[in-house]
Amino acid sequence: MPDDLLARARSAYAAAPPVGDPAYPRYCDALARQLVARWPQLVAANAVDVAAAERAGMSPTLVDRLRLTDAHLDRMVALTAQTRRELAAVVEVEVPVRGAARAVHRVPRPLGVVMMVYEARPTVTVDGALLPVAVGNAVLLRGGKENAATNAALELAAHAALAEAGLPAGLVTVLDDPQRRLLRALLKRPDQVDVLIPRGSPALVDYCRTSAIPLIASGGGVNHLYVDRYADLDLAARVTLDSKVPEPAGCTSVETVLVHRAVAEAYLEALARQVKEQDTALTVRLDPRIVGPAGLRVEPLAPHDLGREFLGPVIAVMPVDDPDAALDHIRRHGSGHTEGVLTGDAAVAEVFRRRVDAAMVVVNGSLRLHDGPTLGLGAEIAIATGRLHVRGPVTLADLVTYSYVTDAAGALRG
Template sequence: MTTSLEQPTPAVLDDPETAVLEVARRAREASRALATATRATKDAALRALADALVASTDRLLAANAQDVERGRTGGMSPGLLDRLALTPQRIAGIADALRELAALPDPVGEVVRGSTLPNGLRLQQLRVPMGVVGMIYEARPNVTVDAAGLALKSGNAVILRGGSAAASSNEVVVEVLSGALVAQGLPGDLVQSVDAWGRPGAVALMHARGLVDVLVPRGGADLIATVVREATVPVIETGVGNCHLFVDASADQADALAILLNSKTQRVGVCNAVETLLVHADAADAFLPSALAALGAAGVTVHGDARTLALAPQGVATVAATDADWATEYLSLDLAVRVVDGLDAAVEHVRAWSTGHTEAIVTQDLRAAERFVAEVDSAAVIVNASTRFTDGGQFGLGAEIGISTQKLHARGPMGLAELTTTKWVVHGDGHVRP
């Protein structure tokens, strides 16, 4: 085995577990150089990566065309094909995202807490890189670049396992980024992929405890469930969003309608789109007929309970809702709708069915707003605004690596700080414990 910058070709290492552990060891070694790198070094590297991607536009397009062709013949949906496809404009956009990362503050070195203890010991809790971050994700080559950029800025090496649908694109992306790092005097092993070892390689990555510090799965519910079940490396669960909007009796109805349409239709395939509307029984007669009509006009199919369906105007596509609807993250122009007897029933519904991502209330009643905020146990709780705001960029965190729906380490949008850990540094003068 080698630890030099000259990597063996994947074929040399046949056993996926051995090969992936070697990748992880090289990543850990490479991360040491980056952990103490200055912000100037990291930012220069990010700008060099951006330039290298743009300079490699032709190669990237050629590789991407293979992925798109394979997807088309394999029957991939037009929506997914669109997300997979690169264009010169999209490559320029991906490169710009790296330049924007360079402009963000460096989380590493931040003093999180500090004090001088009664005995004179000087105590500091400093933000430091994790070390090695693993990403397991699906499709979309821009995620490959985002993940590499976020890891680099936060001082971490990254090991990528992308979806097979984007395998050709990702291979070239990793090659370009790795080469650009070496040209900047940084280890190429800071950005590596384990795609060459297929599913067994992904499993080996999930078991590389001690070499990989955190694993971030990003994709559908099945992918995330598999990683959570299989991994011994600590995992941050991201993204599954069965989000709710509750229209209270006191809601401003114009606000409620605008927030509902924005939450459902501004973009449908995303984790912070609303999937279930809950309406206070006292507001149902006034609100639902026009709201359902507006949803219908926007092409939304309403999966309603009996009280909802009784208020649906003609011409709106409706389906009788079952428990399966309350549990579903549609990611499509479908919406579950239920009339509830009040705030308590709304909170109970959310507690029973939510994935803990984002829930919103529209209300003019201060006590209702405060109770909803206190009693709903989700990563983001929103009063009188669209669920679509739960997003690293919208929250002002800059780029984001995902939205955590678990409670450990990070909850909600994860930016650069969430890719770091802390270290306690203690300075004494011969201090011993009495």
């Protein structure tokens, strides 16, 4: 079974046209049309997955991540259009070489066969079937078993779009692998799988790290906000809620707020006001040495809450003595994904800019700003936390490698 899948993917990759071929923008357009045309079937398949998840007792937050809505369709169609536009930038370019007697060109090439492993988010299946394929890669998509019916319907849409664009069907394969046997077999094939992109929990990323396949790691968002004694506390409260409530299980969600001890109680009062004003649900795991204000749902902070992803509308709040203590906590418990500081002191902001080792550092703003389109960097397939090849938003330009070409015209080095 793995050999058949791999042979199909590698054959499709070899048969695909080079980066920049007109078939790829055609595919973007065709995928948008297929998603719209098949939307009733996609919604019906998704309803099967959602009902099964609810029967299994999945938390409401995770069920919401699984559910497709018309708003998701709008965003997926918009993503196909954005990807089509951004393909124009992934092109062969002449490299300026000082004093060279001949031109040197940098030519984009696909990474090869890319395997994505992710959890119960069906929109990620569309990300995976779109961005890597639009620059000539073949993809193996292994989503969570919770969205199996939805993913199967999405695979049909992708195959129809590939046929319409004149591209090989094997460029997109959804793996039906509820027991992980197939995944385990594929992780042992660095000779056939060129790049592995896990998106999800730290446990999932660590599991994928056992493979010898080159990895673009994405996930493990144990993220912090440090609220300095010189912060605008009303802004800090709004930033906290925006960093948690809209996507409580997202990889850019805040998990722990480190607040300067001198303003801890005032910050919590501002947070309680914002919770009431926005009429939102939030649970605060609070250091027992601090009394939470009325109107704020408070639970005691336990040691195991530090360095934890809550995957719901929950945050930890912990007082610290100074910025150095906050930095030390982030070094010990952070995952290197997204960290933030709220302060009116430029010197404190600069310390965080220089000393926090994360894919993104946000000064006086929401952690959810760490997003390729929001930052103006382009459509993204993941946010990478590793150190090689790419860190931060993984855009189209990161889903290719490059060859250098020069027309030597008979030249020798001598």
